[in-house]
Amino acid sequence: MASTMLSLVSAALPLQENHKGxxxxxxxxxxxxxxxxxxxxxxKTKSFGRINMAIAVNTSRFEGVTMAPPxxxxxxxxxxxxxxxxxxxxxxxGAYRTEELQxxxxxxxxxxxxxxxxxGENKEYLPIEGLAAFNKVxxxxxxxxxxxxxxxxxxxxxxxxxxxxxxxxxxxxxxxYFPGAKVLISSPTWGNHKNIFNDARVPWSEYRYxxxxxxxxxxxxxxxxxxxxxxxxxxxxHGCAHNPTGIDPTPEQWEKIADVIQEKNHIPFFxxxxxxxxxxxxxxxxxxxxxxxxxxxxxxxxQSYSKNLGLYAERIGAINVVCSSADAAARVKSQLKRIARPxxxxxxxxxxxxxxNVVGDPALFNEWKEEMELMAGRIKNVRQKLFDSLSAKDKCxxxxxxILKQIGMFSFTGLSKVQSENMTNKWHVYMTKDGRISLxxxxxxxxxxxxxxxxxxxxxxx
Amino acid sequence: MYQQFSSPADRRLSAxxxxxxxxxxxSAMDPNHTISASATSGSDFGGSVFAHVVQAPExxxxxxxxxxxxxxxxxxxxxxxGAYRTEEGKxxxxNVVRRAEQLLVxxxSRVKEYLPIVGLAEFxxxxxxxxxxxDSPAILEKRxxxxxxxxxxxxxxxxxxxxARHHHQRTIYIPQPTWGNHGKIFTLxGLSVKTYRYxxxxxxxxxFQGLLEDLSLxxxxxxxxxHACAHNPTGVDPTLQxxxxxxxxxxxxxxLPFFxxxxxxxxxxxxxxxxxxxxxxxxxxxxxxxxxxxxxxMGLYGxxxxxxxIVCKTADVASRVESQVKLVIRPxxxxxxxxxxxxxxIILKNRDMYNEWTVExxxxxxxxxxxxxxxxxxxRARGTxxxxxxILKQIGMFTFTGLNxxxxxxxTKEYHVYMTSDGRISMAGLSSKTVPHLADAIHAAVTRxx
Numbered sequence: 001m002a003s004t005m006l007s008l009v010s011a012a013l014p015l016q017e018n019h020k021g022x023x024x025x026x027x028x029x030x031x032x033x034x035x036x037x038x039x040x041x042x043x044k045t046k047s048f049g050r051i052n053m054a055i056a057v058n059t060s061r062f063e064g065v066t067m068a069p070p071x072x073x074x075x076x077x078x079x080x081x082x083x084x085x086x087x088x089x090x091x092x093x094g095a096y097r098t099e100e101l102q103x104x105x106x107x108x109x110x111x112x113x114x115x116x117x118x119x120g121e122n123k124e125y126l127p128i129e130g131l132a133a134f135n136k137v138x139x140x141x142x143x144x145x146x147x148x149x150x151x152x153x154x155x156x157x158x159x160x161x162x163x164x165x166x167x168x169x170x171x172x173x174x175x176x177y178f179p180g181a182k183v184l185i186s187s188p189t190w191g192n193h194k195n196i197f198n199d200a201r202v203p204w205s206e207y208r209y210x211x212x213x214x215x216x217x218x219x220x221x222x223x224x225x226x227x228x229x230x231x232x233x234x235x236x237x238h239g240c241a242h243n244p245t246g247i248d249p250t251p252e253q254w255e256k257i258a259d260v261i262q263e264k265n266h267i268p269f270f271x272x273x274x275x276x277x278x279x280x281x282x283x284x285x286x287x288x289x290x291x292x293x294x295x296x297x298x299x300x301x302x303q304s305y306s307k308n309l310g311l312y313a314e315r316i317g318a319i320n321v322v323c324s325s326a327d328a329a330a331r332v333k334s335q336l337k338r339i340a341r342p343x344x345x346x347x348x349x350x351x352x353x354x355x356x357n358v359v360g361d362p363a364l365f366n367e368w369k370e371e372m373e374l375m376a377g378r379i380k381n382v383r384q385k386l387f388d389s390l391s392a393k394d395k396c397x398x399x400x401x402x403i404l405k406q407i408g409m410f411s412f413t414g415l416s417k418v419q420s421e422n423m424t425n426k427w428h429v430y431m432t433k434d435g436r437i438s439l440x441x442x443x444x445x446x447x448x449x450x451x452x453x454x455x456x457x458x459x460x461x462x
Numbered sequence: 463m464y465q466q467f468s469s470p471a472d473r474r475l476s477a478x479x480x481x482x483x484x485x486x487x488x489s490a491m492d493p494n495h496t497i498s499a500s501a502t503s504g505s506d507f508g509g510s511v512f513a514h515v516v517q518a519p520e521x522x523x524x525x526x527x528x529x530x531x532x533x534x535x536x537x538x539x540x541x542x543x544g545a546y547r548t549e550e551g552k553x554x555x556x557n558v559v560r561r562a563e564q565l566l567v568x569x570x571s572r573v574k575e576y577l578p579i580v581g582l583a584e585f586x587x588x589x590x591x592x593x594x595x596x597d598s599p600a601i602l603e604k605r606x607x608x609x610x611x612x613x614x615x616x617x618x619x620x621x622x623x624x625x626a627r628h629h630h631q632r633t634i635y636i637p638q639p640t641w642g643n644h645g646k647i648f649t650l651x652g653l654s655v656k657t658y659r660y661x662x663x664x665x666x667x668x669x670f671q672g673l674l675e676d677l678s679l680x681x682x683x684x685x686x687x688x689h690a691c692a693h694n695p696t697g698v699d700p701t702l703q704x705x706x707x708x709x710x711x712x713x714x715x716x717x718l719p720f721f722x723x724x725x726x727x728x729x730x731x732x733x734x735x736x737x738x739x740x741x742x743x744x745x746x747x748x749x750x751x752x753x754x755x756x757x758x759x760m761g762l763y764g765x766x767x768x769x770x771x772i773v774c775k776t777a778d779v780a781s782r783v784e785s786q787v788k789l790v791i792r793p794x795x796x797x798x799x800x801x802x803x804x805x806x807x808i809i810l811k812n813r814d815m816y817n818e819w820t821v822e823x824x825x826x827x828x829x830x831x832x833x834x835x836x837x838x839x840x841x842r843a844r845g846t847x848x849x850x851x852x853i854l855k856q857i858g859m860f861t862f863t864g865l866n867x868x869x870x871x872x873x874t875k876e877y878h879v880y881m882t883s884d885g886r887i888s889m890a891g892l893s894s895k896t897v898p899h900l901a902d903a904i905h906a907a908v909t910r911x912x
Contacts, residue, residue: 060775313800344612
């Protein structure tokens with residue numbers, strides 16, 4: 001990268017700028033450098049105004065930096081905002097919308113924030129591991145309050161920056177303490193998973209998951225790939241409401257997955273971003289994690305409150321590491337802290353307090369459960385309406401029942417990249433290029449329009 | 463810390479060996495251990511896959527508060543972490559912050575949707591203006607990219623990760639001494655860390671010659687960490703004349719300045735004065751980075767509000783740089799937390815609230831300056847040996863007392879005074895009531911027979 005240097009006073013200075021190698025001082029003698037500095041009138045300070053000397057570089061040192069592509073998921077919302085069409089529909093990012101397609105702040109969240117303001121709590125630094133009250137309730141929510149792993153203090157829980165931040169802490173732990181160990185991720189999976197492991201320098205490979213032929217789970221492929229992986233690999237599992245497919249294993253399938261993981265001494269690593277959002281029941285949605293914990297397995301679980309408490313922008317989540325002893329849990333927690341400190345020192349308090357208040361107060365907790373059922377219920381209704389619309393409008397007799405079988409915020413439509421682009425370019429329907437649509441962004445009123453768009457893209461674009 | 467194992471089985475065998483040697487409490491031998499060992503159990507020896515993970519020591523700075531909390535003594539004094547305390551020894555939430563929060567909570571139109579990856583746009587703009595001055599040519603020319611990050615730490619980490627990926631010189635020079643977390647942040651980001659001389663224990667002031675010498679030997683393009691004001695831990699800042707010489711040297715050598723600005727407004731009481739050093743490096747048309755924190759000057763510690771600014775040669779470069787910074791952020795935390803940034807934005811953009819803030823900020827800075835005077839007077843009154851003028855000369859939240867680790871340990875043990883082992887005390891944690899106790903402790907530490 002050649003750069004030409006222009007120094008306004010280069011002719012007068014005894015020192016030459018050189019980007020390619022070490023500075024040639026003319027002398028390695030420090031005191032002689034200083035003597036030169038005193039002699040040279042240009043090195044004296046004249047003013048602090050607009051300085052017009054000693055600028056040695058004319059081009060940017062970042063000239064070679066290329067423009068990065070927009071994020072495939074978050075970039076969809078950016079594109080949506082730029083679209084002026086009245087018909088536009090944002091089915092990109094998984095953020096819940098009401099039937100009026102408005103963002104939704106839960107009532108319990110508003111109540112909690114009001115309580116917090118009334119109490120006038122301070123804004124002191126949290127400990128590196130986060131708010132103790134939050135860590136307690138989040139582990140209880142996940143495993144169940146009386147669960148042996150909690151009673152025996154075998155869970156290391158550290159507050160993290162929502163799901164992403166919690167996954168990143170875990171990835172850094174894996175990189176440091178399990179060097180060379182691989183993480184197996186589902187094909188497909190949330191787009192940011194591989195970025196997280198790449199940046200944390202943790203190798204990963206994929207296990208088969210989605211079967212386009214059945215628009216369901218390729219269970220045999222999944223088991224086979226998990227079995228084939230080197231012993232002691234980490235297996236990344238979506239606790240419920242798989243993102244992007246919406247296809248979850250059945251309870252029987254979860255048992256078999258646990259079997260093969262134990263067989264191979266693999267370590268299960270759950271990403272739980274939708275507890276309560278999938279079925280509407282917090283306990284039911286945690287059953288996969290609890291199944292593994294009940295077997296006495298050690299496991300990692302990343303949690304997020306972005307969706308189920310609507311706390312997207314507050315960045316609140318946790319990483320939980322279930323260990324075989326309280327001593328191991330204490331040690332693991334201390335090492336997670338060591339990773340967090342040089343990343344952000346300690347996590348943000350606001351979201352943590354909201355969760356602690358909602359989950360920790362029986363009245364607010366019950367109210368939350370009701371609101372959650374409403375949100376999950378709306379999505380189920382939308383699924384039904386979309387299915388009905390597609391079935392009614394589609395003259396080719398395609399089986400659209402996968403929309404009803406899939407669970408959670410997303411539906412994996414099976415649309416190809418080109419077809420997804422048609423959805424956007426022709427119909428102003430914004431979605432990710434892997435064919436994923438967020439039903440949370442769909443209203444009953446828009447189902448017919450969406451059905452038209454999907455049918456058109458499927459049958460008329462290849 | 464850990465060994466390279468060729469297989470998980472090796473790892474477990476080694477763990478078991480440690481258990482059998484009794485070097486650590488063994489979960490394998492624990493009769494209360496309740497792993498249900500099935501034929502297919504992954505924990506073959508009833509051990510843990512985490513058996514090789516050792517207990518990490520407490521963070522040296524934040525660990526001081528941990529130790530303080532454990533101490534039952536009624537006279538204990540926490541002068542560890544730099545968090546402001548009132549005269550009553552209580553944490554302070556600024557009135558203007560409370561007002562801003564009330565506005566936020568009452569605003570029914572507010573939602574909690576994900577911020578963009580780079581954070582709250584309004585916050586970013588206002589932060590850049592605060593740092594560089596509203597009329598800064600770099601801002602007017604759109605040459606600055608500012609992204610919201612997790613307070614100072616997060617801004618430094620994101621900036622360092624970006625540099626490690628995109629800057630041709632991956633060495634950063636940090637002052638000796640510096641904030642304890644700096645080295646780890648940069649190392650984990652992928653930079654190689656070297657030091658430049660800064661503090662002179664003999665004068666308890668700046669080793670300016672040493673600083674110039676060391677920076678003059680830095681390879682071209684190396685990054686230089688500079689504390690914008692109120693150097694942590696020493697409280698020793700260059701004069702403006704010295705800053706100008708540093709600037710000239712850095713530009714001549716083609717070094718890249720990276721400012722850590724955690725105390726703007728807190729050092730002198732004036733936001734503009736405390737930004738002079740940073741602005742000098744923008745006025746000359748050159749490139750620089752600045753990490754900004756609102757933890758102290760707005761008392762928003764736990765909200766984790768800060769910003770990273772990268773001043774580039776051209777608007778085009780700034781825009782490309784921003785796109786790459788987003789790639790660092792997305793796999794780290796996706797997008798930043800909204801609450802603290804919203805508070806800052808309200809205060810900065812509202813004339814009355816901004817003014818109110820400057821008044822509250824100056825009051826905090828003034829109280830610290832008065833603590834300095836009181837401590838100095840108390841030591842003089844006790845006839846404590848030594849020259850304590852540095853307490854008055856040093857700037858900002860901290861005093862680098864010059865006490866050694868043995869003296870510090872003594873003060874903690876006998877007087878329940880908590881501070882970092884480098885002799886740094888947080889003046890923000892002192893009050894008129896507690897100054898006598900601290901003076902007694904220092905006096906005893908300095909005069910005791912070893």
